[in-house]
Amino acid sequence: MLPGTEDYYRLAPEILAAAFGVLILLAEPFLARERKGWLARAGVFAAAVSLAAVAVPARYPGKAFSGLIVADEFSVYVRLLVYAVALLVMLASYDYLQRDTLPIGEYYALVLFATVGMGVMASANELITVFIGLEISSISTYVLAGYRRDALRSNESAMKYFLLGSFATAFFLYGVAMVYGAVGTTFLDMLRPKIAAPGGLLVTLGLGLMFVGLAFKIAAVPFQVWTPDVYEGAPTPVTALLSTGPKAAAVAVTLRIFFTAFPDLGDAWFQLIYLSAILTMFVGNLAALVQSNVKRLLAYSSIAHVGYILVAFAARSELGIAAILFYLFAYALMKLGAFTIVAHLGGAGERRVAIADYAGLGWQQPAVAFCLSLYLLSLLGLPLTAGFVGKVYLLDAALRSDLVWLAVLAVINTFISAYYYLRVIRMMYFSEPLAEWPPVPVPITVGAVLLVTAAGILYLGIFPSHVMDWAAQAALSLR
């Protein structure tokens, strides 16, 4: 069956973004050095257009390309998220690239390609398609992690990410093969009726391997080890992308696989997730306590947040899925904002990344410090921020599934995290500015990102109803 027009509509954002990415790559050699800035503008434009184009699949819900792709509310929600992330990352990157004199064109093309991969992951209805999306996004981000070619750390980051990430995708693919071998199909919605009877060893093994692969991608314990090194070494705007977009897409895929294809899994699976949630929270938070580098601190904090997300996962309910979707949105805003500021303050070569370097920032650059405080307080989960409402939803989902002790452990972790988030705030406000770091003027692109993320955090924190309703709709569309 040949794909019809509507099939293309349902994949419109990805098609547009990929086309723009290719165009940028093609145009790159023909532009003079001082004109390369246009490539960045084109990239931002492409992301904005793709973001707007998410409205198209929302308008034409349904399956596309013989059922490989599905444009349901879930996929629209996640795609909106990843394209918004791409747009903000692109805005935040321009200044960074210029300052470090890094090539512009390839960067924007790669971010676009990575986002295409995430979009495909979010809308895949078939395991091989999931794999393709995973690979598109992973390979682009491997390159991005090593984008500062002459920096040792960046190389290390890319190498590590590539090796471990390849392992993870291999695991995933192996799992897919086993499931296919056992059941004879890779379509998610067709797996469900076939696995209704308790699956055999192959299915269990396959699902286990798939879960390992995905757990790598979302950095859940015990597969989190790569995160701090990769996040630290990658250029900070790339770290912003890594910790938000691909993570959101991987969580989305995991949700879809678990709840669409394997809805009647045994309790043992969720007990594993329960355990992984506890470990992920504790490992992330305890390790973050002793960090002196802001990037590493945020890396460990992102591990901890995966733990919170898994708490709602273990709740195994639609409410839990909705809570996760809401949290992904909130989490993306705060992490993007925080990493943008780290990138902005880092200076050429990222030399200003220790917590101690932020001394007195609150009095030196009040607006930037205010935003960073807001992000950190939101990550901590203080009321009136998106992080708080998100956490309330996660805990609520856990409590409704009678996971009272898991919820208690989650808030104990929140308490632990207060120590390190407040440490950064303390440094910014309770210390005197250092002479070696003069104030850095905020370029308009970075300012725009900060404004959007800060406003978004407050909006979600004070008026969460709309987004939550929408997330709940998306969660319902999974079944």
Added chain:
Amino acid sequence: MNIGYLLTVITFLPTLAALGLLVMRREDHVWIRRFALTAALAEFALSLLLVPGFSADFPGYQMVERRPWITSPPIAYHLGVDGISLFLVLLTTFLTPLAMLASWKSIEKHVREFFLMLLVLETGMIGVFLALDLFLFFVFWEVMLVPMYFLIGVWGHERRVYAAFKFVLFTMAGSVLMLVAILWLYTLTGTFDLPAIQALLRSGLKPLGETPELLLFGAFFIAFAIKVPLFPLHTWLPDAHVEAPTAGSVILAGILLKMGTYGMLRFCLPLFPQAAKTLAPYIAVLAIIGILYGALVAMVQPDLKKLIAYSSVSHLGFVVLGIFAFNAISIQGAIYQMLNHGVSTGALFLLAGMLYDRRHTHLIGEFGGLATPMPVFSAFFLYICLSSLGLPMLNGFVGEFLILAGTFQTNIAWAAFAAVGVILSALYLLWAYQRAFFGGVTNEKNSALPDATARERVILATLAVVILWMGIASPMFTSRMRASTNHLLQQMEREGPANAAVPRDSSAPRTIVLPTGRAVQLPATGRTGQP
């Protein structure tokens, strides 16, 4: 008189003023101070409107405002005032301008931010006292931490960073558990609305069962006990007080500590009466230990602020004891003592701050014979010490008397031990006073200290008048508390089969309603919390 939005206005006027400060020039210290003070005074004037609008005989919440806020889960913006919270709100609006006046000269660094923090803090505190939705309450409760953290950490003394940290971590340790408790209560009852939960629990329609009730009570109680602070959770308090700037200490002692005891009255007692009754003996013992321990430790403090801080531990012990005696008189006394302590201890911290402004030390040993160079100041100091130790005619006496009289009816031993605290408080306050003010001037630096300035006299005279007034005209206050106190005690009696431990049937299929309104059947498998 149309007072439909009075509570909202009172709650958010300070924040509005804080935003106004943001548009002022950072260097314009004089006008920043004037503007902030004007706003705080206007706030006080507005809050006085609560009194004529308040009907003393009505036991429930008054001037209620209720508007849906978040649809999923259903959270309402729900404010209301009753006899318990009325005067606490007034106390807040009364102490805030005084704290500002006290910081007039002593805050030179980041002036705008300082007053901004004070104003934001005021909103938080008032919100805590007025919120009738558990979620809203928690929002105010937590948000308030931030300005206090900054007040201690930025404008405090030498070990301010440590003290600020300790303050926040202690408070958060309690409040995160309270958050789980609030959410669990929501899961069990389906609402965050305090009156609704109260009615549901009381009617016996949603019996909690013994263990959940104890756990829930514990989670709320620990959060409040840390704030009070109840022995042995008090260790953050001396540090926070000593390191905080004067205004911070005044607000901390005057109002923040009251949020703990207020929370016990508002949540622990009416929501979980059975657990409260079960645990009351233990809590009372802790309170009595706090009374005696606080007093004894206060006695040996070389640092004036630490002395006042430990005296707070002692005084708040009385309040907790009064609450957990479950007696109408003792609870009224407890509420009254909350106000007294706010005014008297606030005043003591203001006095300590004035001394600090002159000598930059809080050590009692550095002073001696201050009555000679500073007669007016010394007179005020003595007067306020007397009020704090409970001299008849002044405010402290009324509260302590009511608490002891009420407790006596419940348990004679409790009252007897607690009464020792009254004697001890006279001992440590007067002894400290004697060392600092009587005799000849022992330290050369003190011989030429200026007496109270006009600004300081205004502050102290205002407090003195209020202290005297509260000592003489206590019925003006207690008559407005009576109905609510009796109502509270009624709430503690369950209508349904008392504490009928109906376990939730975990094997039956359960239905949950998603925020979107869709009901979902959960499978009947016993999915418990243990892996």
